[in-house]
Amino acid sequence: MAKDEIQRTYRLIGTRPDRPDGLDKVTGRARYGADVSAPGMLHGAVLRSPHAHARILRIDASKALALPGVKAVVTRADFPTGLTGEDWNLQENTIAGEVALYDGHAVAAVAATSRLIAQDALRLIAVDYEILPHVTDVDAAMRPDAPAIRPGAADHSVPEGLHPNVVKYIDFGHGDLEAGFAAADLVREQSYTTEATHQGYIEPHACLGQLGADGKGEMWVCTQGHWYIRRMAAAVLGIEAAQLRVTPSEIGGGFGGKTTIFIEPLALALSRKAGGRPVKMVMSRAEVFRATGPTASAAMKVRIGMKKDGTLTAGQAEFRMQGGAFPGAPVSSALYCAFASYAIPAVAHVGYDVLTNRPKCAAYRAPGSPMAAFAVESLIDEMCRELGLDPLEVRLKNAVREGTKSSYGPTYGPIGLVQSLQAAQAHPNLSVPLGPNQGRGVAAGFWFNHGGETSVSLAIGEDGTVTVSVGTPDIGGSRASIALMTAETLGIAYENVRVNVVETGALGVNEPTHGSRATFASGKAAVIAARHAIAEMCRRAAAAWGIDPEAVDWQDGAAVPAGPNAGKFPPMPIAEIAARMGSTGGPISGHHEVTAGGVGASFGVHVVDVEVDPETGRTTVLRYLVVQDAGRAIHPAYVEGQYQGGAAQGIGWALNEEYIHDAEGRLLNPVFLDYRVPVASDLPMIDTVIVEVPNPGHPYGVRGVGETGITPPLPALANAIAAATGARLRSLPMSPPKVLAAIRAQRGG
């Protein structure tokens, strides 16, 4: 894409029209996962392990089955055997086999004629457990005395001699590390920990599944990716993917946590066993916390070399992460992100993926990157303070830019870290004077962004309005953004484009809305599909005018002769072409499918001011600034919403969110009352600055914006608290008791 094309000004792109799904959502008309019902529907409920680690000796469901209204009970015995790899992991997480691996692990499921009967039936299922020793902490799980959760789960990467709970080992880097540290004036090494945090979406998982004895089924489900649901559920149940038709509902948040299966195969299995009656399942909040995927917890050691002028000379990171009782903690991506913001001559990374008795981790907004940033950005800040250097200047001095070879390998294209740092420096928040017990912290953050498998269709209606069919559920306003890009390309009104998220039978395979990809990838495919439709409409006009199709241009929503030599014809608008398309060759549509490349890497810079109560350790966020490169903000309000949402989740992770287990490994706080995400009154209005360094890999310059925003808050808050109190917190969450203890230790020392 030529730069001049992506840098011109636009008619619609960059404007802020109402979102097309807005009225439905504010009036309650929008249908979420739990809003779908079907005739003859049963209600499903799940019996979950009350133990963190226990062998299942016997399951007796005879009393439950005898309860009037109970139509089916399923256990692992109702699922096929012989699965391997991630399919086996998914099946094992869906319903426990020989061993319950965490508190909340599904053991059996019931379908009954009412939700209350299903709940009563759960209490009638007798399960005999043999309680096994458990472990929930990553470092404890690596110690020799830790119980081996699944011997043999390690892959070929793990060196001999490590505990069997270590299932993956990563080791990479480049440059001469010793020379790098030798060239530094200051070398510091510190250790950090972060707690597991839940995505905390407002809408609990919900689905309605129907599966017949013939293996044909349907599912309506709240998900970020219905092809993933189809593929995973089909694998777990041993049915054919094409026979399962999956329709996504509106979605009340996902943040990565709805890119996998939990209750969906259970609903289908129950339906199959209940003679094909549809089964609805809706998780409670406690089930969401106990049994769906949070992110990993991390223990990290980082060593950095810095010259007196702030130049970074070497970086070394060792990350240990647990992602529950299954492989899959985001250790690799955390390590890739660790030094991704900086041009450092020598970097070395080592990572361990470790099993514990916790739920299987799922993706959560920039998986791994926030933990990595907490460690690296905290240490850089600490070293800046020690050397008396301005933390933003030091970041500018070392910032990656176009042409820099990244710490994880690839060379960056046009990126906006430098511009974001400069925009942060220029923001008025940085000149607000601070009072007693107040401090300012800054941090940078990175996310790769993702393209992925994408299939989009576009159809011209009889009146010239346009329907776009996409396969990426709309979480953050992507329908509005895709409508804007489509309308811009076609030269028609935004209101004349309707974007629908369609079911698995309507398009080729689409990856979920993950990796900050929906507006980028579905948007890119929609633009190309629109161009195909434009080409066809130009052909129809050419035929009507009796001229060569190459002699027709498309301008402002109409076919026009390309120039004076093409002939003198009045513009033929889209509505006119559409009205006659049945007699000029048939329906007009466009389609594009691709594994989208050309993603632009994403960088952001956050600046936070806090006040810390020195007597209670409580942190108040006074003001918060997010600066991030959007490439091109198609709908700026939704870009700002992503920035603010990422910051809000990161603030929660930094200050108060944590999984609290009792001595038996049971989760003590599976409710929002005690799992403390920030409430509205905890946060100031989060200020945003959209930097636009267009991404040449997208027709309008878009780069994904969804994930980077959660990355800098963790270190930015730690750096601000250090500035306010002199106490450096290296363990999350920075809850009042921990901050108070750190202040005490600081004064004592």
Added chain:
Amino acid sequence: MRYHRPESFEDAVAIAAGSGGTTRFLAGGTDVLVQLRAGLVTPDDLIDLKHIPGVAEIVRTADGGWRIGIAVTGAQMGRHADLVRDWPGVVEGMQLVGSTQVQGRATPVGNLCNGSPAADSVPGLVAAGARVDILGPGGPRSLAVEEVPTGPGRTTLRPGEIITAITLPPRGAQAGDAYLRFTPRTEMDIAVVGVAVNLRLDGERIAAARIALGAVAPTVLLADAAAAAIIGTPLDDAALTALATAATAAANPISDKRGTADFRKEITGVLVRRAARIAYDRVQARTGIQQGEDK
């Protein structure tokens, strides 16, 4: 589950006394309905008290105190200017329960009967010397608020007994109260520590004090030793230090998911100083206004 909607306390008592199983009383429902939905309790008889005449009223009593009906909500209390002027600490405690939406339903009597040591409205009532009127199969009786809860989820109410109102004593001159709680969040949270202070001054010096501590023992504590530490003082630094020491000593918290025992004791000392200061300043501000009105 049977749902009842009696129109008198006598009828409500009869229903409750006649129930052979589990009963729950419904006023705001912000605890009971949540417990129902969570499956923690399935009552045989659910008795809705909101339709008994007068239960949603706040009225001045003959002695100059206040009578608060059992269906009076936090939002109603917050809008009641005279009540707020007399008992700002009582009202601010109630108003910390839940969120704006919850305030529209939640009642102080429900908060009390739920039996939580962390109930935000209770320390203020205890410090104020509030009492509850009770009707039961054995007739009416009255209890000090601090005598109602006996531990988490438990009260001294006998089977069939219903609280019919809360009464606050007359405020009197040169007096003021305050409630502070500590929570990691600004709202939608449960007190890690709650402290209420109720003072009467004689000139600059404290003539009488009642101090109640929440979430640091199985029930809300009336901390007499803490009150004694400031009576007779002008709430100077020495008095505040003695107050913090006494309150911290009185606190007997547990460690749980919401805070450690050590942190709770520490915060008790911090909050009691701050709450005492606010109550003291309120007395002076109130006295100043009254003196201004007198002139």
